[in-house]
Amino acid sequence: MTHNWNTIRDEVTQYLQDLIRIDTTNPPGNETRAAEYLASVFKREGIEPLVLESAPGRGNIIARLKGDGRAAPLLLMVHLDVVPVEPDKWEHPPFDGKIVNGYLWGRGALDTKQLAAMELMVMLLLKREGKPLARDVIFMGNADEEAGGKLGAGWIVQHHPDLIRAEYAINEGGGFGIEFLGHKFFTCQTGEKGTARFTMRTRGRPGHASQPHPDNAVLKLADAIQKIGAAKFPLHVTPTVRVFFESVAAKLGQPYAMFLRALLDPKQHDAVMPRLPISESMRSMIYAMLHNTVTPTILHAGTKINVIPSVAEAQCDARLLPGFSADDLLRELRPIIGNHVEIEFQDNTPGREADHRTPLFETITRVMARHTPDAPVLPYLVVGATDARHVTKLGTRVYGFCPMFAPMDELDTVHGHNERISIDNVLFGTRVLYDVVSEFCSDTR
Ligand SMILES: [Zn+2]
Known part of the structure; x- marks a missing residue:
């Protein structure tokens, strides 16, 4: 099916603007308003959602597209709450959803209402085309991630596990492009600390x-x-991190490949680390990927x-x-x-680490090779924590994959001032995610 991506870009951007304008700062959260908003869109399109409150105002939404049951479900998960703002430090107000010079501004634009809008759009596109699915596709928009998830994903896992039971889940935490020593890569989060x-x-x-x-x-x-x-x-190299650096080394070639391999060697690590020509924020991230920290x-x-x-x-x-x-x-x-x-x-x-040698990871790699042929996808260890910690308790393999070209300085606005996303990224993420979900769920392997 051919899509009019210009129209879809405008539609998904509108969803993101609407979501940003619903203030879900946690505390107190008030995610029910965002959940009800998403529910109204689902209902309009003939998808019957469930809104479940874990506490007054703390809404979670679940919606499902039925497959024929040949394969186990895929969960598209996302949190609806955002962290607090200092509004006087922002160039454009954090809850207005203003578009300025191709960027949509607002709290949650990158963490992580953009993923909510993209996953919603993917669900709507699959429904509109009546695509035959081998797996159910489940959407979960949940409360409270920014405060640990006890009233969000944790609560659903505890009280309504059957509503979200899935073989795989796509979540926040990865998918962004990084530039490393002049080469581009995309991440797919397969583990977190x-x-x-x-x-x-x-x-x-x-x-x-x-x-x-x-x-x-x-x-x-x-x-x-x-x-x-x-x-x-002490230095510790987990399997995800080893694959990450060895893949980067393979693409970079010499002399950097030698440096990167030395980075994983306990005898050489301390000497090599300060000499890598990378930004300080990248350096502290790499440190955290290779060490327990206090x-x-x-x-x-x-x-x-x-x-x-x-x-x-x-x-x-x-x-x-x-x-x-x-x-x-x-x-x-x-x-x-x-x-x-x-x-x-x-x-x-x-912490947790999921194997990256799976059909879903393969699908992600294949789709990305079409969209960004020069930037391979790497399994990636996130040094923070996400709602994956709750959902993996159900045996689900959770991958963090919200595809975005994002330079590090843009990503640095996450939880900071002036959070914003380019409209190009909103469209890019939606297109890639649509391809991944539609190919993976109509795939019958
Ligand atoms: Zn988040």
Whole structure:
């Protein structure tokens, strides 16, 4: 079937504008309004959606296109909430959905209402053409991802798993183009890191601040934090990351290929890392892809300026590579901070890694080779966390793939000021996603 992509571009852009204009800042969320909006579009097109609230105002929407059941369903998932804004820091208001010079501005334009609009559009196109499907295609727009997903994907997995049970899911987290040493690549997220948040606590002798002594909880905590900042954690190369760098090396050729392979070698890693001619944000991302990390974020100590407190605490946000536990992290942390600092873990979600050698990944690669022949698709480890952590509990293979040409400085507006997406990207993502879903779901392998 031939499509009029100019008309489709305008239509999907309108959906994205409408979604941006519905303020779903979390907290408080109010995702029900966005869910109801999507429901009205689905209903208009003859698709009967379900809107389910996990709490007042915290709406989730699920819609399904039936296949003939020869293959297991594909889930198109996306979160509808966004992070807060500082509106006075924006060049164009964050909830107006203004289009300026080919860019649509607003909170959620890249994280991740653009994917909601694209997935919606794909569902509508499949429905309109009455395409015979071998798999059900399920759409899930959910609440609360930005606060951990307990009232969104986590809630659906717990209370309505049968509504979203699928073999594969397409989610946020990958799909963007990156430029690396002059070569273009696209990512497809096949893994993400886990979390292990903990409190680090030191104790000492209380006393009057006029008589300083070294057994001071604040000084001990500062010492531990300083050591974490200066430490080199051990290098770990997970399968996804190995394939990622080896594919990049293969495309780049020498001399960079040698550098990239050295990056994965524990003996050479530290020497090579600072010499790579890449941006600092890329460098810190690569570090995080290859190490468990610990970031102190919140400090607590003392109540009065002239009293030495007996306890000092730091909250630390640690991120674990797939395959590593909180105990593994502790084994790496102890030699750095010593044995006298108390560590108390609060939460621990393991990382995950899905095999990329699957029919869906193959379809993505094949489709992208048509759309961007010079930019191969690489399996990719996301260093943050997404709703994939909930949905993988149902045995679903989740790939992060929202296709976009996105230079790093545009991606840096995610969670920052002036978030925006080019209209070209809205169309590109929709076209690619449509091809992937329609080819994968009419495929009968
Ligand atoms: Zn997001």
